[in-house]
Amino acid sequence: MHMMENVTIKGKNFLGFEIEINADDLEEIKKGLDIVIASSVHLIKNSIVTLRFTEDNKQFANDILNYLKGKNIDINAVVVDDKNNLQSSVPVIELKNIHLLSDSHKQQPATYKGNLRNGQEIRVNGDLIIAGNVNPNSYVYATGNIFVLGKLYGIPHAGYGGNNDSMIFAFDLNPPQIRIGNLITRSPEEGVSVKQNNNMVFEVAYAENNSIVISSYDEWLKLKN
């Protein structure tokens, strides 16, 4: 069986990498970090990097942040289950709350009527139906599925909190990024076009084999039923 490494690096947070600290001994952790840094320094320095601690080793958070700072590596956030008794010089992401969100998953869908405009965001537990357009630079988070009865040009995050089985539907699905569970994908780098998209097809985004797939609604219906 595969032995748990002291420190592992995973491409799992939304925009970069997460370094998982598994050992409970400060010296072991530092050794593990040295190995990870040696192999992935380029990735780490050019991405958003979070540090994941367990309840048993989170007391070393500040020591490790300082240790990495000494090596010119900046960490964007620390991820823990519970931020009680944690000292950290960088922002802390507490998973406790996110799990709470996804637990209350089975409930009536929330509905929002109207356009979601630049700079606005919605967060709901469970499924979300938007009757209106989701404009560029707006954000939609749901722990369940997202249905947009209009244009989706903002950024949707379905399955917020880790549910990769969630899906996103829109009359016109054209967001710069799609986030489902703990996956993220961005739209192809085409030049921004001001031309109108006339052949609009209803589309669905969902996760398959750990990547996000977009297909027409018709295709999706055939696949899933």
Added chain:
Amino acid sequence: MAGKVLTITSGKGGVGKSTTSANLALGLALSGKKVVAIDLDIGLRNLDMILGLENRIVYDVVNIVEKTCKLNQALIKDKRTENLFLIAAAQTRDKSAVTSEQIKELAEELKKDYDYIILDSPAGIEGGFKNAMEPADEVIIVTTPEISAVRDADRVIGILEANSKTETNLIINRIDPTLVKRGDMMSKDDVLQVLSIPLIGIIPEDKNIVSYTNIGEPSILHKDSKSGMAYKNIIQRLLGKNVEFMEITEDKKGFFQNLVSLFKE
């Protein structure tokens, strides 16, 4: 008299808020309405220049709210019509020199004597914008057919909606028919699809605006100006008349026009 506070705003800078404020203020005044235009771009005033009233400023809006002058002393009378007054922005202060409460109070006071109080908002979504937004009865959002301007307009509309300002209308400024035809500029419909609020006017690109500003004569005063014509239509719509939208076409001189210009030279 129960006047109306009309705020002109955009989010992005340089899309034509002050030019629009000047034209609408002057246009409404020339149609017989009593109008006060207030420049709320404190620290970066422009409206006085566009209206050609720069050299008449003695007191400004900050003087009024700080009560270092009487309201009447700060009302600058326009040189073309009895119906238009300007309250200029202070140039030596910044946006924090007034509060939205003070502007609201001032607007309420002016409503008694004027039909329209036009608030020329500064760019941005910070304090200066809020000073202009909060007293508004109606808001006109000015945008150009560029993605960045449209995005900012969308942001502003969102903030307005969140503050229960639902009487909003859109002006699309600087449409260039040649570029739209080539597919290099968003069309009127492209813009409306994103912003989905009622359209009250489309202003064609007009190279003369720069010189009109230099001489302090808004385009509405120039009979042959295309942008002036578009502003006149907006005035009619503001006054409740149903005016068809002008077809914006490319500037092509016909045979006779060429002939005429030949003779002119």
